[in-house]
Amino acid sequence: MMKQYICLDIGGTYLKYGILTSGGRFLVKGKVPTHAEQGGAAVLAQAKGIVVEYREKKSLDGICISTTGMVDPESGTIVYASDAVPDYAGISLKAEMEAAFGIPCEVENDVNCAGLAESISGAGKDSRINVCLTVGTGIGGCLLVDKKVFHGFSNSACEIGYLRLPQGEFQREASARALWARVSKKKQEKKSIGERWDGVRIFQAAREGDRICTEEIDRLIDILALGIANICYVANPETVILGGGIMEQESYVRPRLEKALMQYLIPQVWKNTKICMAEYKNDAGMIGAFYHFRAMQKKRK
Numbered sequence: 001m002m003k004q005y006i007c008l009d010i011g012g013t014y015l016k017y018g019i020l021t022s023g024g025r026f027l028v029k030g031k032v033p034t035h036a037e038q039g040g041a042a043v044l045a046q047a048k049g050i051v052v053e054y055r056e057k058k059s060l061d062g063i064c065i066s067t068t069g070m071v072d073p074e075s076g077t078i079v080y081a082s083d084a085v086p087d088y089a090g091i092s093l094k095a096e097m098e099a100a101f102g103i104p105c106e107v108e109n110d111v112n113c114a115g116l117a118e119s120i121s122g123a124g125k126d127s128r129i130n131v132c133l134t135v136g137t138g139i140g141g142c143l144l145v146d147k148k149v150f151h152g153f154s155n156s157a158c159e160i161g162y163l164r165l166p167q168g169e170f171q172r173e174a175s176a177r178a179l180w181a182r183v184s185k186k187k188q189e190k191k192s193i194g195e196r197w198d199g200v201r202i203f204q205a206a207r208e209g210d211r212i213c214t215e216e217i218d219r220l221i222d223i224l225a226l227g228i229a230n231i232c233y234v235a236n237p238e239t240v241i242l243g244g245g246i247m248e249q250e251s252y253v254r255p256r257l258e259k260a261l262m263q264y265l266i267p268q269v270w271k272n273t274k275i276c277m278a279e280y281k282n283d284a285g286m287i288g289a290f291y292h293f294r295a296m297q298k299k300r301k
Contacts, residue, residue, distance in 0.1 A: 003061040005293065006054055008047050009110060009285030010067040012036045012084040012137065015043075017050050018286045019058060024121075026283070028054070036068075040078070040088035047093070048100055055101065063097045063105035064293040066113035066285035072155050073296065076107035079155060082138075106293040111140030112149045113288030114278065118241045119144045120291050122279040127239040131231055132278070133160065135224065136244035139171040143235050148295075160231060167223050174223040176245050179216055186212045203249045220246075221253060225260030232269055243278030250277050 002021045009016040011034060019028040032050075036043060051063060069081035069088055076094020097105035108116075115124075115132035124130035130144045141160035143150040150157050161171030172178055176199050183197045197213075206213040228240060246253060254277070262270055280287055 004058055005062045005064050005290055006051055006060050007064040007286035007289045008050065008066065009113070009289065010034065010043060010047060010065065011110060011285075012068055015046060015050070016282065016286060017054075018283070019054060019060075020064070020286065020290050022061075024287075024290075026286075027058075029283070029286075036085040039086040040081070040091045043085060043088065044091055044093065044096060048097070051097065051101060060101075060103060062103055062293055062297070063101065064286070064289035065093050065097070065105065065107040066110045066289035066292075067093065067107060068110050070156055070159070071107055071109045071112075073106070073108050073151065073292070076105060104293075104297060106289075106296040108149070108289060108292040109140075109142070110134075110285045112142045112151075113286075113292060114140075114243060114280070114284035115142040115144050115241070115288065116147070116149060116291045117280050117284040117288035118243075118278055119147045121287075122284070123241050123276040124239045127237075127274070129235070129237045130239045130241055131158070131235055131237040132241040132243065133228070133231075134244035134278075135175060135242065135246040137175060137177045139175050139227075139244075141231070143237070158231075158235075160227065163227055163230065165223060165226055165230075170223070170227045174220050174227060179220050179246075182216050182219075183213055186216070199245055199249070203252055207252065217252070218256065221256045222260050225257055225264055228257075229261060229264035232265060232273055236269070237273065239274040239276055241276050241278050243281065243284065247277055248281075 005020050007018045007020050014031045015034045016031040018026050069078045072079050077092040078088050081088035093107045094105045118124045119130045132142050134140045139161040141158045143158045163170035167173045202213045
């Protein structure tokens with residue numbers, strides 16, 4: 001009988017979940033709001049509740065977790081988390097889940113999981129060295145060599161959101177959240193008070209010639225290119241894989257991003273670096289969590 005695993009992708013906005021077979025097929029998928037502002041204990045309780053619900057319906061052979069925050073993959077513990085999830089640091093998801101359900105659990109950072117998914121069977125499967133970036137409400141990154149995550153000395157390698165650039169912190173200047181905030185502020189100054197400017201609307205307005213939206217997207221893309229260029233100079237990846245909400249606007253973003261990268265990268269690096277869009281999108285975290293679970297269980301045996 002084919003084994004079945006529950007995969008949880010714990011983000012700051014949504015907790016995505018799915019039942020995945022050992023053959024890589026989803027039997028169930030869904031998502032619920034995370035309510036991260038309620039804190040780490042509430043997030044843990046919510047994750048346990050989903051496992052309880054599906055354990056009553058299916059025989060589960062393991063729990064595979066992708067999560068926001070810095071993770072010690074050996075112990076499955078959150079070692080650092082931003083204030084988006086208060087009191088999350090210090091929680092051992094692995095120990096909590098194994099004690100509650102008596103089945104193995106493995107935990108990895110969400111961007112590392114996305115990078116694993118893309119490197120093993122997605123956009124970067126034919127490359128030895130990949131850098132994976134997710135550009136959404138924040139910016140995350142990971143470096144993968146031979147389809148394995150490079151964690152660094154203290155499990156904080158490639159925490160690129162904290163990069164310091166002349167414009168400021170990378171994730172505060174080049175994320176979707178930064179774009180929304182700057183456009184909203186400028187629109188309010190023009191008396192468009194009360195209007196909601198999310199990413200979809202901003203890109204649509206830019207396509208229709210809106211000057212403010214066009215200028216702010218161009219600013220974001222320029223800073224994004226600068227950050228990516230700096231990463232390329234350090235890691236020299238074969239492939240840079242881009243995911244997250246901003247990259248869903250590929251037809252608008254990609255040509256402008258490539259033009260900016262050509263300015264920031266010397267020809268030797270530019271011509272030897274592939275730029276790819278992520279293939280798995282919202283499923284990447286869950287698929288990568290399964291790949292991580294499989295590798296860690298093999299290692300522990």
